[in-house]
Amino acid sequence: MKIGICGALAEELDFSLDYIGVDRGIEILINLGIKPIYAIGDFDSIINKDLLVQLEIERLPTKKDVTDTHAAIEYAISKGYDEIDVYGVTGGRLDHFFSAMCLxxxxxxxxxxxxxxxxVIELLKPxxxxxxxxxxxxxxxFALDNSYIDIEHAHYPLDNYYLKREDPLCVSNQTIxxxxxxxxxxxxxxxxxxxx
Known part of the structure; x- marks a missing residue:
């Protein structure tokens, strides 16, 4: 099952998905005509709090050990979703972007x-x-841990290359x-x- 999570500054949403709204992303979704199936966050960045009345919400404390996006991902996983598209975490605070990358x-x-x-950023398992x-x-x-990689049918192919975490060699390749x-x-x- 697939779901979208919308935080702030979402630009390119897939309108075929159901969404979890995260804090400011709730308003963005509603303004685009999408009613989130769930709303989660501490709601500190929502301007029109009246929007929350019509939604199933989980209010998180302001002081917490996870980001609102992290909590939304955990909620989606707990409901059986195995594909999650996350929007609106790259355009603002870099600490939140790096946190999303860790997830x-x-x-x-x-x-x-x-x-x-x-x-589009994703993890490729071995x-x-x-x-x-x-x-x-x-x-x-980009390597999370040093990894041997092969790249075929690309402008810059590689054969059994040892890609280290600090190695930026594999930037800006193109498919053939x-x-x-x-x-x-x-x-x-x-x-x-x-x-x-």
Whole structure:
């Protein structure tokens, strides 16, 4: 099952999904005509608090050990969702963006994607992956732990390359034809992107 989570500054929502609204994302969803199936947060950034009356909500304390987005992901997982698209966590505070990136690694058994107008970020578990270029011009890879990788059908192919955490070699590659193939022996981050 797949669900979307909307935080602040969401730009490119998939209107076919159900959504969990996170704090300011609740207003964004409602203004776009999407009623979230659940609303979660400390609601410190909501301007029109009357919107909460019509929703199933979970009010979090202001002082807590998780971000509102983290709590929303945990809620989605508890309800059986195994694919989660997260919107609105890349355009504001960088600490919240890095926190969301940490959750990709924490919840490796769930397909979590962080999405904005130009990018889709996701974790690739060890294995062989077929990467669909789709509407994205570039793809980049980053190691969470040092990993051996192969890249096929790309402008910059690699064969059994040892990608270290601090190595930025795999930035801005491009697929040849429609697909590239990536093989990795440890989890890595895939970023698909476009220029503005």
């Amino acid at each position: 990709l690694e924490k919840y490796q058994n769930v397909k979590i994607r962080i999405i904005n107008k130009q990018n 294995g062989k992956h077929k990467i669909d270029q789709g509407s994205y011009k570039y793809f980049s890879l 034809d429609e697909y590239s193939y990536i093989r990795n022996n440890r989890a890595i981050i895939l970023v698909r992107s476009n220029d503005l």
